Amino acid sequence: MALNLTRRKFLQTASLAAATAAMSGCFARQANASTPFVKKPFTAPGSFADTKTAVGGVCEMCFWRCQLVGKVRDGKLVKLEGNPKSIDNGASICARGNGGVKLLYDPDRLKFPMKNVGKRGAPQWKRITWDEALDECATKLKAVVDKHGPQGITIFPHGSSAKYPMTFFEDVVGTPNNSEASFFQCRGIRDMAYVATLDTAPDENVDMANAKVIFLLGGHFGENVHVSHVKRYLKGLENGAKLVVVDPRFSASAAKAHTWVRIKPGTDTAFLLAIMNHLVKTGKYNKAYVEANGEGFDKFSAGISHATLDWAAKICDIPAKQIKEVAEMLAANAPNVSIHPGRHVSWYGNDFQRERSLACLTGLLGAIGVKGGFVAGKGPKVGKAGWPKPMAEHAEEYALHKMAKKYQFSPPGTPTDMIREAAVSGKPYAIKGYVGWGQNPIQTIPGQDLTIKMLQQMDFVMVVDVMPTDITMYADILLPESSYLERYDQVKTGTQWDLSGKQEQYITARMPLVSPTAADHERKDSVWITNELAKRMGYGKHIPVQSEVEMTNKILAGANLSIEQLVKEDGIHVQPGADPYGKVLKVKFFSQEVADAGFPGVPTYVPVPEPPKGFARLVYGRAPVHTFNRSMNNVWLMNEMPENPVWLNDESAKKMGLKDGDRIELVNQDGVKSQTSSVVKVTPGIRKDTIYMAHGYGTKNPAMTVGVGKGIDDQSLITKLAVDPETGAHGMRNNFVKFVKNGKVLSIPA
Amino acid sequence: MCCWRLFDVMAHHPVSVFFYNDIFLSQVKIMTQTTSISMAEIYRFLAQSMRYPSPEWMQADYFSVLDTFLAELGWDAETQALGQSIFESDDWLEPLQVEHTRLFVNAIPTVIAPPYGSVYLSGDGMLYGPSAEKARAFYREQGFDLVGEADIPDHISFELEFLALLAEEGKSEEEERFLAQHFRPWFPKFQARILQEGRHPFYGVLVNLIDFFTREEM
Numbered sequence: 001m002a003l004n005l006t007r008r009k010f011l012q013t014a015s016l017a018a019a020t021a022a023m024s025g026c027f028a029r030q031a032n033a034s035t036p037f038v039k040k041p042f043t044a045p046g047s048f049a050d051t052k053t054a055v056g057g058v059c060e061m062c063f064w065r066c067q068l069v070g071k072v073r074d075g076k077l078v079k080l081e082g083n084p085k086s087i088d089n090g091a092s093i094c095a096r097g098n099g100g101v102k103l104l105y106d107p108d109r110l111k112f113p114m115k116n117v118g119k120r121g122a123p124q125w126k127r128i129t130w131d132e133a134l135d136e137c138a139t140k141l142k143a144v145v146d147k148h149g150p151q152g153i154t155i156f157p158h159g160s161s162a163k164y165p166m167t168f169f170e171d172v173v174g175t176p177n178n179s180e181a182s183f184f185q186c187r188g189i190r191d192m193a194y195v196a197t198l199d200t201a202p203d204e205n206v207d208m209a210n211a212k213v214i215f216l217l218g219g220h221f222g223e224n225v226h227v228s229h230v231k232r233y234l235k236g237l238e239n240g241a242k243l244v245v246v247d248p249r250f251s252a253s254a255a256k257a258h259t260w261v262r263i264k265p266g267t268d269t270a271f272l273l274a275i276m277n278h279l280v281k282t283g284k285y286n287k288a289y290v291e292a293n294g295e296g297f298d299k300f301s302a303g304i305s306h307a308t309l310d311w312a313a314k315i316c317d318i319p320a321k322q323i324k325e326v327a328e329m330l331a332a333n334a335p336n337v338s339i340h341p342g343r344h345v346s347w348y349g350n351d352f353q354r355e356r357s358l359a360c361l362t363g364l365l366g367a368i369g370v371k372g373g374f375v376a377g378k379g380p381k382v383g384k385a386g387w388p389k390p391m392a393e394h395a396e397e398y399a400l401h402k403m404a405k406k407y408q409f410s411p412p413g414t415p416t417d418m419i420r421e422a423a424v425s426g427k428p429y430a431i432k433g434y435v436g437w438g439q440n441p442i443q444t445i446p447g448q449d450l451t452i453k454m455l456q457q458m459d460f461v462m463v464v465d466v467m468p469t470d471i472t473m474y475a476d477i478l479l480p481e482s483s484y485l486e487r488y489d490q491v492k493t494g495t496q497w498d499l500s501g502k503q504e505q506y507i508t509a510r511m512p513l514v515s516p517t518a519a520d521h522e523r524k525d526s527v528w529i530t531n532e533l534a535k536r537m538g539y540g541k542h543i544p545v546q547s548e549v550e551m552t553n554k555i556l557a558g559a560n561l562s563i564e565q566l567v568k569e570d571g572i573h574v575q576p577g578a579d580p581y582g583k584v585l586k587v588k589f590f591s592q593e594v595a596d597a598g599f600p601g602v603p604t605y606v607p608v609p610e611p612p613k614g615f616a617r618l619v620y621g622r623a624p625v626h627t628f629n630r631s632m633n634n635v636w637l638m639n640e641m642p643e644n645p646v647w648l649n650d651e652s653a654k655k656m657g658l659k660d661g662d663r664i665e666l667v668n669q670d671g672v673k674s675q676t677s678s679v680v681k682v683t684p685g686i687r688k689d690t691i692y693m694a695h696g697y698g699t700k701n702p703a704m705t706v707g708v709g710k711g712i713d714d715q716s717l718i719t720k721l722a723v724d725p726e727t728g729a730h731g732m733r734n735n736f737v738k739f740v741k742n743g744k745v746l747s748i749p750a
Numbered sequence: 751m752c753c754w755r756l757f758d759v760m761a762h763h764p765v766s767v768f769f770y771n772d773i774f775l776s777q778v779k780i781m782t783q784t785t786s787i788s789m790a791e792i793y794r795f796l797a798q799s800m801r802y803p804s805p806e807w808m809q810a811d812y813f814s815v816l817d818t819f820l821a822e823l824g825w826d827a828e829t830q831a832l833g834q835s836i837f838e839s840d841d842w843l844e845p846l847q848v849e850h851t852r853l854f855v856n857a858i859p860t861v862i863a864p865p866y867g868s869v870y871l872s873g874d875g876m877l878y879g880p881s882a883e884k885a886r887a888f889y890r891e892q893g894f895d896l897v898g899e900a901d902i903p904d905h906i907s908f909e910l911e912f913l914a915l916l917a918e919e920g921k922s923e924e925e926e927r928f929l930a931q932h933f934r935p936w937f938p939k940f941q942a943r944i945l946q947e948g949r950h951p952f953y954g955v956l957v958n959l960i961d962f963f964t965r966e967e968m
Contacts, residue, residue: 005823006967011789019818020787022811023795036908037915040895074886075899076878105877107864111855117848123858126844127802127851468856515900519908635874702860 036519055083055571056511056563058492060159060484061096061103062627063182064226065492067506067572068093068100070485070513077101077485077514082227085572087496087504089227095625096225099636103483104514108468108633108706110480111521120456120474130522130532133477138536140460140476144433145537150174150391151398152432154419156471158182158439160490160510161481161526164551165437165464167387168530172542174391176399177422177431178413181444184729188411190345192727193355196409196594198363198585202374206338209235209498211372213330213337215244217268217358218347222252223694224622228497235498236338241372244326246271248619249647249692250685259326264317265617265690265733266348266608272357273605274312275327276364277304284331289366296590296601300360303590303602315605317687334365336372349722349731350606352409356591357603363587370581377495378578380505383558385551388542403428407728408597415728416445417721423454436463437526438481442470443699446718446732464529467633470699482523486516488548488563489526491555495577503577507559509552509566527551599726608722608734612669614747615736616652616691620714623694632699632707643711645681647692648739648748653682656746658739665740666691668717673740674698678712680739688750691737789925789963790917796960797910800854800865803846813837819959828958831951849950863943867904870936878902885909885932892916892924906940909933910960929964937964 057068057080066089071079080100082091103109113133118124144152154177157166170178183191191201208214209232221233237243237256245257246268254260263271279285280301290297313320330337339362345351367373400418401407407415423431434455441451455461455474463475466483481487490510496502516523527548534543545551553562561573595601611617623644625637632638646666648658658664660682667673676698686692697711722731739746795815798807813836820829836842853862868879886903889895889912896903909932916925941957948954 007789007963007965008967010822010962011787011792013822019815020791022814022818023787023791036897036901036911037889037894038897039893040890042890042893074883075901076883102874102876105879107866107869107875107877108856108861112851114851114856117844124848125851125856125858126848127855473858515898518898518900518902519896520902520905635876702858708860 051078054513056509056566057083057485057513057571058490058508058510059093059097059100060510061094061100061631062226063159064229065160065490066093066097066227067492067508068097068513069571072514075514077104083571085570085574087506087574088494089231089497092227092231094225094227095640096627096631096637097227099625099631099634100485102634102636103466104485106467106633109483110465110468110472110478111523112480113522114478116476116478120461120476121452123473123475125478130524133479134529134532134536137460137462137477137479138533141433141435141462141533142537144459145173148430148432149398150394151177152430153177153435154179154423154431154433155435155437156181156439156441157437159437161484161487162437162439164387164489164526165435165530165533168534168539169435170395171389171392172387172534172539173537174394176395176414177419179416179419179441180411180413181439181441183411183413184416185346185444185732186344188346189351189724189727189729190341190343190355192409192411193352194341194359196591197356197359197588198368198374200376200585202341202359203376204229204341204343205374205376206340207372207375207499208232208241208338208340210239210500211236211241211336211338212333213242213244215246215326215330215337215339216253217246217340217342217354218621219245219340219342220247220251220253220621222256223624225624231497236372242329242333244329248687248690250683251621254685259322259329261318261322261326262687264315264687265619266350267312267316267605269350269354269357269603269605270307270312270315271318271323272354272361273304273307273603274309274323275330276357276361277307278309278324278327279331279364280304284328285364286334286366289335289368290364290587290589293584293586294363295586295588296592300589300602303600303604307605315607330361330365335367335370337365337367338372339365339367339374346724346729347731347733348608349724349734350608351724351729351731352726353600353604353606356594360587360589360603363585363589368585368587369583371500374585375499375580375583377499378505378580379493379495380507380559380575382491382493382507383555385545385554387544390542398429400428401728407726409594409726410728415723416441416730417723418728420447420450420454423457424450432457432459434458434461436461436465436471436475438465440469440471442474443713443715446715446730447721448716449719464526479529480521480523481529482512482516482525484510486512486514486523487525488512488552491552495580499580503579504574505577506572506574507556507561507566508572509556509563511552511563511566511571594726597726611689611736613750615669615738616689616748617733618666618668618691618693618714618717618735618737619733620693620695623696626694626696632696635706638706638710641694643678644694644697645679646712646739647681647683647686649686649688650682650684652688652749653680655749656739658682658741658746662741666712666717666737667740667745668719669736670719672717672719674712674717676709676712688748691748788917790914792963793910793914793917796956796963797907797914799956800907800910803843803850805843808843820955823962825955825958828951828955832955835951845950846952849948849953853944853948853953862947863940865906865940866902867909867932867936870939881932881936888928888932892921904932904936906937913964930966933964934966937961
């Protein structure tokens with residue numbers, strides 16, 4: 001037939017009639033398949049006539065969970081804004097919050113259940129049905145349970161939608177091997193140290209808005225943005241609070257500080273001990289509070305008496321005078337001082353003692369329950385909707401750290417390293433089933449090789465996620481979850497952001513801003529996925545709620561609310577609150593419990609490894625437009641900050657022949673080279689022994705088409721593991737790097 | 751009658767479809783009516799072809815239509831390539847599914863060719879860009895709307911289905927306008943990605959076929 005046959009001529013071809021018959025055959029079978037179109041008479045729209053405001057959004061571009069509304073035009077989400085009714089973030093959201101729109105419409109998002117018909121780590125995906133996927137997951141996981149016991153499964157969860165499956169695997173299936181990144185690679189140490197000292201986890205409950213001094217250890221607000229938190233901080237500064245920032249780097253907060261303590265990294269505890277010792281020796285601590293509420297104060301003061309200003313000055317590489325100045329400033333303004341507990345605190349492997357020191361300093365100043373001090377807002381009560389716990393005892397019995405009698409202060413779950421080591425060695429028992437839910441351990445957990453070894457020895461790997469993050473490349477079955485803009489999952493409660501303002505409480509629930517269903521994907525929510533899995537694994541009788549809607553309504557019912565009522569109230573229920581001030585906490589300056597477990601009962605400074613010659617310590621932090629994987633592939637956010645410049649001291653740079661903007665790579669003490677490159681930021685604002693970069697860059701997963709290979713992945717350079725002895729959580733800042741430019745390794749002068 | 755029996759045979763032995771081709775065509779010619787195939791049917795066929803490969807619709811009659819088209823167009827090399835990868839293989843479906851997933855759903859190193867117009871038309875390469883909204887406005891002007899409120903309007907199968915609806919209603923001017931304003935601006939870029947990155951001949955043949963039926967005619 002002629003090459004330049006036209007469409008019209010083609011249609012006239014007689015033999016094609018044959019195709020008509022066959023065609024009717026092949027469409028007949030499809031008769032039940034719904035057509036994507038309906039007839040609908042045309043009405044001319046006004047320009048913005050169809051833009052609706054959807055209420056009830058709760059952000060999850062980070063964990064702070066600001067309340068949102070969505071501007072929805074014709075089913076398309078065009079813009080996210082803070083919910084004007086919010087008494088928390090108010091009408092404001094951050095850059096990442098705004099960028100959520102681009103997550104929703106990212107073409108790389110997971111769409112269908114997929115089976116890996118290639119290899120783990122080098123997958124070949126085949127789209128399969130939910131039935132096939134769930135049957136396979138259930139069969140394989142059940143086989144692991146039958147052969148190795150429930151403890152043969154490990155779960156790596158992250159995010160609010162992962163809570164339901166996580167508790168299913170822990171309490172119903174019965175595995176203790178739950179590695180929550182938010183505990184073991186982030187805030188678990190802080191929570192456990194504060195519980196051991198003040199008998200409460202601190203969250204970030206310091207009343208900065210009403211403080212006379214704000215004391216930040218590594219906190220870099222402005223670069224690190226959580227809206228209501230930053231509002232408190234800025235209100236405090238606006239009201240004239242003095243700001244003390246302890247950081248080896250001239251961070252955004254340091255730029256606003258009255259006192260920038262340019263501390264040598266790893267030595268913070270020595271600094272805190274010297275402050276406390278100075279206050280005790282000079283009698284400038286809050287005697288009334290300590291006498292009334294302190295426990296073991298004598299042992300404590302004796303135990304820290306070696307920590308003189310000069311002792312710490314030498315260790316911390318800062319003037320003794322500055323330590324004294326900070327101590328006196330805190331004392332002069334006590335008790336209205338915010339000693340910030342931090343959030344990501346898994347730094348050096350000596351972190352429990354540092355966090356204990358912060359809690360003790362808070363107590364020493366009596367900065368508890370008072371304006372500007374350590375105060376938690378009084379939030380409202382809501383109901384519960386969780387799994388029963390038929391296997392919780394079994395899980396407890398098989399907890400690796402309990403079997404080994406280690407890490408008595410481990411946060412809930414099991415220390416990640418113990419899970420990984422058990423999986424790789426098979427001792428004390430085999431771990432053969434991996435369930436990942438929203439967590440990317442390839443990038444959150446140091447020691448990538450070991451993580452990959454753990455994954456490779458599994459009988460079965462299943463991953464549930466929204467985006468194709470690095471971990472998804474190792475899945476046998478990969479399941480697509482609806483995003484935070486398309487699902488119900490969390491009831492969020494709190495108070496007005498300024499604790500001294502009009503006392504109010506709020507209750508909101510995450511509700512979909514746009515429909516979770518569409519013809520071109522089959523994403524599901526975590527309640528549905530978990531329930532289907534539970535039924536197929538034989539745990540159907542324990543299912544507590546049938547759907548995410550039922551779960552949300554059940555929790556809301558505890559406050560006499562419902563989804564319907566919340567929608568009527570523009571997404572947020574606000575009610576009168578209660579005065580949060582006046583609560584007194586006991587302070588365990590010396591902890592018998594910690595001493596009995598074989599650790600120092602008085603806060604103690606433990607030195608950390610020094611950089612080898614020619615290397616500097618790698619530290620990392622936040623950028624205002626990024627939160628790890630969740631934002632790594634976001635076009636708007638990547639456009640704002642496409643890579644993470646590596647901070648280098650200007651004098652060192654000069655000696656090394658590096659200029660601002662030079663393209664470089666990094667190599668660490670173990671000879672591990674970054675797989676990608678970035679640029680140098682030459683600045684006097686960093687110590688010579690320290691290198692800094694923002695975390696959350698350089699993904700290796702090419703399916704993240706926007707983020708792949710952009711900037712350097714700090715985690716890939718964190719090969720030397722520090723483990724905090726009390727908690728078993730990771731320390732990530734004991735790794736050291738040199739620069740590489742044009743293939744040539746450049747040592748960093750001391 | 752004999753013709754239907756032949757289909758049944760092929761349904762159970764899809765491997766042999768193309769070898770039966772000559773017989774098939776001759777059988778068909780015997781029972782040929784005067785009805786001719788319509789453009790609406792072709793658009794629907796093409797829309798269907800872009801959906802996930804499944805034994806539910808990918809049977810002998812489907813391939814016989816495809817084969818007829820290719821034969822009529824004289825695309826012998828394509829016919830041969832398809833024959834090798836599909837009909838001479840016992841396990842032809844899974845490679846096709848893997849290829850569909852890689853090209854259109856998720857893949858390593860990257861989802862090759864997301865089948866949505868705005869990925870190619872908007873600067874940021876996202877789904878549901880302004881051009882997608884414009885396509886939806888066009889649907890509405892013609893008295894149609896998508897069933898699902900969150901359906902992304904410019905998915906290739908939707909656009910082809912919509913063209914079928916226009917053809918069915920005899921709106922040839924609108925059909926041409928939709929092709930010119932909404933379909934052709936992105937389709938060649940989509941096609942190019944598949945021709946360049948495809949690892950299985952099927953989708954290359956298919957996008958060329960779509961191109962043939964949608965390209966501008968002088």
